[in-house]
Amino acid sequence: EFYELGVLIFAVVIMLLFLAWTTVALRMWVRLGITKSPGWDDATMLIALCLFTCYCAFILTITLRSRAHRQFTEMELLQSLVYVQLSKVFYILTTTFLKISLGLFFLRLLTKPWQTRLFHVILAISGVFGIFYFFVTLFVCGSPTKLADSFIGARAKHCAPVWFVLTTGYIYGIINVVADWIFTLIPIVILMDSTMDRRSKISVGIVMSFAAVGSISSIMRMVYLKGLLFENSVSTTSIKATIWATAEPGTGIIAASAAILRPLFRKIYTDVRDK
Template identity: 30%
Template structure:
């Protein structure tokens, strides 16, 4: 070890293991809910599945594996008495190395998916070139960083032994600087892809409220970069010593939040059709409830977008002067209307006309003659 020949200890971690466990479970549920909702919107509602959707699938799967490693490490750290032997410590270090490698893969795939998503809406040639170059550089460097993190000591299962024997790539001179660069690339890519579409959306012919939500989603997409910047402060904790697990706890915490928020944000950006569908469904249900008045009254649509409420309608009808007349034998009520949807009312018969959005938009029903 750098600071001590003693292996890292699991004692003195405080609430770190519980925090890691809680955030892993929470983000696993959030990301899968968001990813499945996005799949429903793109595959069923819009029937328009793109390459950004396909690349998000392996990103979510990698993040799931990342969560599994985090949950397992947190469970071991919450039981220091049971996992303080050298074999358990070695397994925990190996899990942390695997977690770092999977984190790199998740970030690579997420940035590819995010870039392909923005390429759908960006039309300016130079902006598209910036995204293409950014994706290429981030991917190539990310693969290099993945190799350094995972195989910097050869077999990850022997990481603790080999780092003790100083048979690994230098952490101070290679791994830590590479981590700073990778973290910086992630932050820069998030902001580039969040800021580039601003001028495109500004010139689109859409309602101001729609533009507001579009900008809000871009800001949400940039939250991952904020976490990346916070992560900068904890990269130095990768130096191995007796307090290695305590020092790397916060780094693992923010390394877990960063891709989780990114996946949730890029999925939420595609869910507007789902929100609109839910809103339309709620309006339709409310309209259906209002369509039934007191005492069993019924409403029927009339061509031209009007609703006709008939409290009592009757058995005999006759045509007279271009009007159709229904008569009620018991109450002596009559109503009549013309083919131009003008309503005439006689005696006590009550008729209401109200515009309905479903008839205006779809023109579904004609009142029967």
């Protein structure tokens, strides 16, 4: 089962990376070449994509090292544990910038002051707590040079308590889920009240609803969150948590970028029809 899950992680990471880079590239083509309306949401999405790529690089490295089928030296084991913590750091940064990008995108659609204020509050909470969680993870053992100590029994007593790390992770996950649904439901309500024709409303609404896809992965990551502590040894729970942690920002980046591509499809349809 460990081998099969390892193969699954590798496949998921490669697939999400490919789709993320493809959809973001198309997004930038739309914003720069078709609508000519680039914004800060595009810039933060590019940052999120780069951070996600770094995260995936660590996950792939860990996966490939674990399949070496040989006994690790103490130094190699320590290095792998550092990679695990660094992947978590980049996960936090990726999801934080992704939420900021989503919020900035949907701010373009809001029409009422209370909606704008609500989104600003959500953005502020996501950003501030994301930074807090980032520092908690980076300094979990007091110094970034001791990142792996939380996994080593004798040294873990000098690190932040497990309950604190878990609680912080759960709160961060809850904030992500709530933000995803608020970022999706309010714009859809606005869309339903717009003057667009019914067909356009349905198509845009479906695309917008994709923004909530990441919340499913976020919920599943919370289910397996304790596995990311790697207590005693790597378990199937640890691997499943990693899979969902990878899927969350990956699907979010893909879905958020796909939401921008309607002008591209419309242009393709028009060009084909006019030929």
